[in-house]
Amino acid sequence: MIKKRLIKEMGDSKRYIFGNVAAQWVALTSNIVMIFGIANLLEKMITRSADTADYIFAVVAAVCSLVIRFVCSHLQERCSYLSSRSVKKKLRELIFRKLLRLGTSYRESVPTSEIVQLSVEGVDQLETYYGQFLPQFFYAFLAPLTLFGVLCFVSVQSAVVLLICVPLIPGAIMGVQKIAKKLLGKYWGQYAELGDTFLENLQGLTTLKIYRADEYTAQKMRRESEHFRRITMKVLTMQLNSVTIMDLIAYGGAALGVVLAASAFGSGDIGFMGCFAIIMLSADFFIPMRKLGSFFHVAMNGMAASDRLFRVLDLPEPERKTGLIDRESCCIKISGLRFSYGEREVLHRIDMDIPMNGLTAICGESGCGKSTVAAILMGRNKGYSGSVTIGGTELSEISEESLMTGITYISHNSYLFKGTVRENLQIGNFEAGDSDMWAALEQAKLAEYLRSEQGLDTLLTENAGSLSGGQRQRLALARALLHDTPIYIFDEATSSVDADSEAEIMQTIYELAKTKTVIMISHRLANCANADRIYTLENGSSAGFGTHSELLSEGGAYAKMWHTQQALENVGRGEAV
Numbered sequence: 097m098i099k100k101r102l103i104k105e106m107g108d109s110k111r112y113i114f115g116n117v118a119a120q121w122v123a124l125t126s127n128i129v130m131i132f133g134i135a136n137l138l139e140k141m142i143t144r145s146a147d148t149a150d151y152i153f154a155v156v157a158a159v160c161s162l163v164i165r166f167v168c169s170h171l172q173e174r175c176s177y178l179s180s181r182s183v184k185k186k187l188r189e190l191i192f193r194k195l196l197r198l199g200t201s202y203r204e205s206v207p208t209s210e211i212v213q214l215s216v217e218g219v220d221q222l223e224t225y226y227g228q229f230l231p232q233f234f235y236a237f238l239a240p241l242t243l244f245g246v247l248c249f250v251s252v253q254s255a256v257v258l259l260i261c262v263p264l265i266p267g268a269i270m271g272v273q274k275i276a277k278k279l280l281g282k283y284w285g286q287y288a289e290l291g292d293t294f295l296e297n298l299q300g301l302t303t304l305k306i307y308r309a310d311e312y313t314a315q316k317m318r319r320e321s322e323h324f325r326r327i328t329m330k331v332l333t334m335q336l337n338s339v340t341i342m343d344l345i346a347y348g349g350a351a352l353g354v355v356l357a358a359s360a361f362g363s364g365d366i367g368f369m370g371c372f373a374i375i376m377l378s379a380d381f382f383i384p385m386r387k388l389g390s391f392f393h394v395a396m397n398g399m400a401a402s403d404r405l406f407r408v409l410d411l412p413e414p415e416r417k418t419g420l421i422d423r424e425s426c427c428i429k430i431s432g433l434r435f436s437y438g439e440r441e442v443l444h445r446i447d448m449d450i451p452m453n454g455l456t457a458i459c460g461e462s463g464c465g466k467s468t469v470a471a472i473l474m475g476r477n478k479g480y481s482g483s484v485t486i487g488g489t490e491l492s493e494i495s496e497e498s499l500m501t502g503i504t505y506i507s508h509n510s511y512l513f514k515g516t517v518r519e520n521l522q523i524g525n526f527e528a529g530d531s532d533m534w535a536a537l538e539q540a541k542l543a544e545y546l547r548s549e550q551g552l553d554t555l556l557t558e559n560a561g562s563l564s565g566g567q568r569q570r571l572a573l574a575r576a577l578l579h580d581t582p583i584y585i586f587d588e589a590t591s592s593v594d595a596d597s598e599a600e601i602m603q604t605i606y607e608l609a610k611t612k613t614v615i616m617i618s619h620r621l622a623n624c625a626n627a628d629r630i631y632t633l634e635n636g637s638s639a640g641f642g643t644h645s646e647l648l649s650e651g652g653a654y655a656k657m658w659h660t661q662q663a664l665e666n667v668g669r670g671e672a673v
């Protein structure tokens with residue numbers, strides 16, 4: 097129930113755990129002194145030999161003991177709180193730092209919902225583990241040993257019997273632990289699964305409503321929660337049973353102490369004072385261990401949580417790289433690029449040459465591998481073969497930091513945050529002032545709309561639900577412009593906007609390409625027609641390169657797609673094909 101690593105990660109809370117144990121021990125010692133004071137007085141009262149000094153000693157011992165115990169109990173609580181606090185802070189920091197080190201591709205190794213559960217519930221479990229269980233663990237051994245030492249002076253036989261009974265409680269705990277470990281592992285597994293489903297359904301609630309699939313999903317979730325309820329009940333039953341067993345041992349042991357003391361007193365082996373002390377203190381032999389037992393489920397939960405925590409903390413991290421993107425020379429050369437998702441190769445020996453500045457389009461039908469190329473350039477898809485260089489440096493050598501300051505990626509659903517427009521724009525560039533922001537908004541053709549609202553202070557709801565698709569994308573564009581990187585990748589950036597917004601956004605992109613290296617990914621060839629060069633992909637292979645007119649006259653995959661799309665658009669406009 098104690099892991100070396102958990103103690104190692106303890107840091108500051110070691111002190112508080114020690115303080116907690118010390119406070120409990122001092123309280124116990126003062127209790128012992130008080131009981132002996134009272135026992136002494138009672139014995140003397142029976143033999144009618146009590147004098148004033150005995151009365152004074154008993155009263156002073158009782159009062160001092162009460163005060164000391166009050167102070168100690170306060171100190172103990174304080175230590176508990178302080179250790180919880182430092183553990184919480186430390187563990188959450190460890191998790192978040194790990195996430196940062198894992199970088200943008202953390203989701204490949206651990207789902208977001210697990211991180212959320214671990215940093216909230218998981219850390220709470222461990223907080224109780226450090227704040228309550230661990231101190232109790234040490235005290236539960238210290239207290240019986242102290243009492244044994246004291247009661248040896250009264251009756252060695254009773255002290256030995258009581259001491260022998262104490263380990264029965266941890267024995268029972270060990271027995272239960274075997275069952276508990278399996279059960280709790282399952283419990284946490286189901287809990288995480290339920291959390292996963294819940295988060296996903298919540299995020300997709302609108303879609304579920306649209307398709308009237310909410311009832312179906314609710315049924316599914318109900319079944320999952322029912323499983324979770326059952327396993328929770330099993331865990332609780334197990335805990336209740338273990339509590340009953342521990343109670344039997346604890347109170348049975350204390351009763352045994354009373355019987356032993358009474359019979360020793362009856363046979364004249366010990367005096368009244370000794371008998372009274374054993375009777376009063378025998379319960380104290382068992383209470384700490386019994387209390388430890390009731391923290392047992394806390395410990396088990398903490399251990400289960402720590403297994404998950406360490407699994408996340410031990411995830412292999414991408415190695416630190418030192419390569420940089422040179423702003424002055426950042427042409428991109430891709431040669432013989434191959435990439436697989438698992439077993440399936442989706443890019444087959446692709447070559448591209450993207451010079452600095454200007455607009456390069458990558459087009460092809462949906463699923464041909466365009467976004468995969470973008471994800472490779474952004475460093476999100478690792479483990480490619482072949483070569484990709486930016487400004488002569490191999491991509492796999494370039495640090496994530498440098499990639500993020502060198503390339504801006506804009507997808508069709510860039511995330512916008514709840515808050516003001518200003519706050520959202522600041523994410524692009526924290527140094528940007530209001531005038532820079534207005535200039536970017538002007539370029540992205542959103543300034544006019546915002547002026548009619550509250551300007552940069554216009555409030556956005558979660559993921560900018562209060563803006564239209566076109567406005568959202570223009571705001572994302574303005575944020576990207578503020579980021580001011582030498583390379584921009586637009587991945588179907590206009591695929592979810594209206595025709596007017598599309599035209600305006602395209603205009604901004606063409607404008608941007610005069611001073612930056614812009615890669616535009618689109619399945620809609622009309623958007624690529626004016627690009628300086630176009631790469632066509634077909635099923636993950638290169639299928640033509642050139643300008644629009646060159647590719648049309650070649651009559652390859654591009655020309656075929658162009659004619660099909662033109663025909664479709666003409667049908668859309670109601671013209672004869």
Ligand SMILES: Nc1ncnc2c1ncn2[C@@H]1O[C@H](COP(=O)(O)OP(=O)(O)O)[C@@H](O)[C@H]1O
Nearest residue numbers: 437438442460461462463464465466467468469
């Ligand atoms: N994360 C992924 N895991 C497994 N397969 C993927 C993943 N992303 C994309 N694919 C597959 O790779 C192929 C290329 O996808 P993608 O690059 O997104 O195409 P495009 O952007 O051209 O529409 C598709 O067949 C797709 O199913």
Ligand SMILES: [Mg+2]
Nearest residue numbers: 466467587588
């Ligand atoms: Mg795509």
